[in-house]
Each structure stands twice: as C-alpha cells, then as structure tokens.
Amino acid sequence: MKRSIFVVILATALALTMATAAVAGPVLDNIMKKGQLTVGLTGGQPPMNAKNKAGKIIGMDVALAELIAKNMGVKLKLAAMPFAKLLPALQTGKVDMVISGMTITPERNLKVAFVGPYYISGKGILTKTGTITAIQDAQGLNHQRFKIAALKDSTSQAMVKEAAPKAKLITTGTYDAALEMLLNNKVDIIVADYPFCALTAFRNKGKGLTAGDARLTFEPLGIAMAEDTLLINWTRNFMTLIEGSGLLDDLKNHWFNEQVWMKELP
Secondary structure, three states: OOOHHHHHHHHHHHHHHHHOOOOOOHHHHHHHHHOEEEEEEOOEEOOOEEEOOOOOEEOHHHHHHHHHHHHHOOEEEEEEOOHHHHHHHHHOOOOOEEOOOOEOOHHHHOOOEEEEEEEEEOEEEEEEHHHHHHHOOHHHHOOOOOEEEEEOOOHHHHHHHHHOOOOEEEEEOOHHHHHHHHHOOOOOEEEEEHHHHHHHHHHOHHHOEEEOOOOOOOEEEEEEEOOOHHHHHHHHHHHHHHHHHOHHHHHHHHHHOOOHHHHHOO
16 A cells, blocks of 8 residues: 555544543444454455455455554454344444445435445446346346346345346345356346456456446445444544545555455455
C-alpha cells in the first residue's frame, strides 16, 4: 500500500481521540476492554474476502478491518461463517462488526446500523459461454428453462425472486458451492456480486465461464454493526478520513485492478 506513513500518523491521532473521548457505548467499551475487534465475514467472496493457499483470509474487506482495528489500537479477530449467519451473529453479539460485501438495504438497516458505503457494487451474472446469448438482458433470466444459484439470504436471492420468478432458484451457503454446481451443470447461471463474477470468469477462462459485461443493480456495500452511538460515530469519522486521504482508493485499486494477489488463491 502507498500510504503506510499516513496510517501511522492516523493511528496516533485516533488513539489520542479515543483517550479523550466520552465514555464508550457497550459494544465499543467491550472491544476496548478485550483489546480485540471481532469482524464477521464469509471468507469466500473474492475480491472482497477469500482464503488463500495457506488458509488465511485476505481481500479488501480484510484490509479494511485491519485498518479499523489498528487505528482502534486493538487486535483483529476474523470470524468466518455462511453469509446467512452474519447478521444473526452481529445481533447476538458474537461479532462486533460485519464487513463482508454486504449491501445496505432498508430491510437490513431496520435491524442493524450501517456505516458506508465503502464500495459501490452491483449484481452480475456468471454462466457458461453457451448460455450467455440467451440471457443478454434481465428479462432473459425469467424463463423456466434456467436454474439460477444465489447466496442464501442475499440481495442476489431477492433479485432472482423479483426479476426471474419463472426460473428455478437454488440457494447456496457459499459462492464455492454455487460455482461447483455451475461447473457440474447443476445450475445454468449464478447471480452474485459483479466483482466476484468478473474475477471468477477471469480465473476460469479454460473452463468456458463468462460474466455479463455490466452491473445489473446498484449495491452500496457497508459495514454493519450493533446500535452503539460512539462506535458508529468513530467508524463513520474513520471512513471519512481514509476516503479523504486517498487510502480507500488505494485499497480499491489493489484488490480490484491489480492481479498480483490472485497468485495467493488456491
């Protein structure tokens, strides 16, 4: 990353801010007492988050979580779980935040707070080359001949239900499971976040996979957290700082435009 000196300065400034802050709310107080920030994510949504060959979770979500923990002055613990279990884990206090390519929706925001967006994504289509001509537009998905896979309890699932009610929807716990079904001809299409579709098609050129060339929806990705006023305020101000400094753009460029990190994936 280009701005390591800035991060050190920022860490010092925010440490001083925390030292002079008012009494923390219950979640932030617990984080500071434990000296640990627990962040929930799936570990299977590249380039947002994914396991490398050594089993370590990497990705933009992880890099962002590391910055947040460092500038809080605490250690980071990553808690990997299926996407559908992330918000329940946050609501029961098993994790302090969720940073996992999660779209900010009105329904989710009624249950938990969000800070962001830190990235604007959108839905994409991943399929085999022989199928792409039949689904050039969203209307093309709405046919009973298609079997479509989507993450359980995701906005992808909601989109398929709304845009393609005639298709057979198959929900999966992970992207890996959906990809295996596509490669084995058990589904015709995967609807998922556009960056995942584009990256997976690129990595599997020899297997006849292709991705749609445009985002189908507007998906603002945010950091989900429990209702703790000071934690929300701190995180919002921190995100403003890294966005204004250009550090957030550096993260996006590294994980979305540079390909060197892909060599770490299995």
